[in-house]
Amino acid sequence: MVVCGGVPAGEAIFWEKLLAGSLGDIAERVLDGERLTRDDGIRLADSTDLLALGFLADYARRRRVGDEVYFINNAHINHTNICKNLCLFCAFGREAEAPGAYSLTLEEIESKVEEFKTYQPAEVHIVGGLNPTLPFSYYEEMLQIVRQGLPDAHIQAFDAVEIDFLGEVSGLGVEGVLDRLREVGLGSLPGGGAEIFNPQLRTRICPQKISGECWLDVHRTAHQMGVRTNATMLYGHLESSADRVDHLIKLRDLQDETDGFLAFIPLPFHPENTSFSYLPRTSGFDDLKTVALARLMLDNFLYIKSFWIMLTPNLAQISLAFGANDLDGTVREERIAHDAGAATPQYQPSDKFLRMIQGAGRIPVERDTLYHVIRRYS
Ligand code: V47
DSSP: OOOOTTSOGGGHHHHHHHHHSTTHHHHHHHHTTOOOOHHHHHHHHHOOOHHHHHHHHHHHHHHHHTTEEEEEOEEEEOOBOBOSSOOTTOSSOBOTTSTTOOBOOHHHHHHHHHHHTTTOOSEEEEOOOOOTTSOHHHHHHHHHHHHHHOTTSEEEEOOHHHHHHHHHHHSSHHHHHHHHHHHTTEEEEOOTTOOOOOHHHHHHHOTTSOOHHHHHHHHHHHHHTTOEEEEEEEESSSOOHHHHHHHHHHHHHHHHHHOOEEEEEEEEOOOTTSTTTTSOOOOHHHHHHHHHHHHHHOTTOSEEBOOHHHHOHHHHHHGGGTTOOEEEEOBSOOOHHHHTTOOSOSBOOHHHHHHHHHHTTOEEEEEOTTOOEEEEOO
16 A cells, blocks of 8 residues: 555655554554454554554544644532442442441532632532432432532533432433433533443442443433433453453444544553452553554544543653543542542642643643633644
């Protein structure tokens, strides 16, 4: 194949090398904008040619979404860590009587919102455990409090696992719950709870959790109702390359069907204080490869988000050259990764995002949850 139009002149030499190498046929498909197969994905996931993966993912990113990199002024609330699922990879969830178990009262939520007013976040991101003692009215009132205190903020709340649980608690089902929560301010769903879809693995890492099919069904329902959602994949525990690729393909298939996903966020497993504390942390090499794999497989997702809290700011910045185009947000308080040993700060100011993005030669864009531009920095 001859390298020609579409490839910047300075890159031709790299393409020629790639096309002649062991990933040459995949490189050709990327260059032609063709969809990659499961087999391609597994070969990429198993490859140790990190720079080749990065080069291909960076090309795919540039062609699909250009040079802008997004961040958001947001604030997280983790309203309860009491959880009936007690997933084995999770250091955050605990039984009601366990040390450190908490549920924020509505008054405590109100004072958090009061505190947030100083920052005027564009988004309030709310996730927590499946606490059987909290009535559905608690969730409705929580959203009402956030909406009242921060009327301009988008509320991204409750992952698919929580929505399914609330469907049961309330007796309203998934659609009924989404309807009711939307009435009190719910804007979109975060992408948590997907973990890894392989059912055999789910029984080993999160036996009480809804199935992958159920997770996908909740997102399908949300999309059909016009509620946008994110998607995640927890990697770096017991899964194989094929498990990762199959997970991504299931997300890609649903996106083909609904076009309702906004961002995909790969979440590196943090083992501390979990049943898998004997496992090592993911390597930087694997983190970057996973971002690149996601960009290459998820050809119908616009946004690949590197959550700096879990990835570390330095690696998140480097991941901008491996297919990522979003760094998430200011956050302010995070418990899920920190309970599992994350040593990153819990807050990062906007000017740090500007430095990270401009330092990577890209264009910073402050966004809202739905990726409307709040400010584009030239
Ligand atoms: O659902 C739990 C994961 C998720 C651990 O949608 C763990 O924009 C690593 O979903 N090590 C919560 N991960 C976080 C999440 C998220 C974060 C940022 C942005 C968005 C978004 C979503 O964290 C959980 C679970 O999948 N998780 N325990 C752990 N030990």
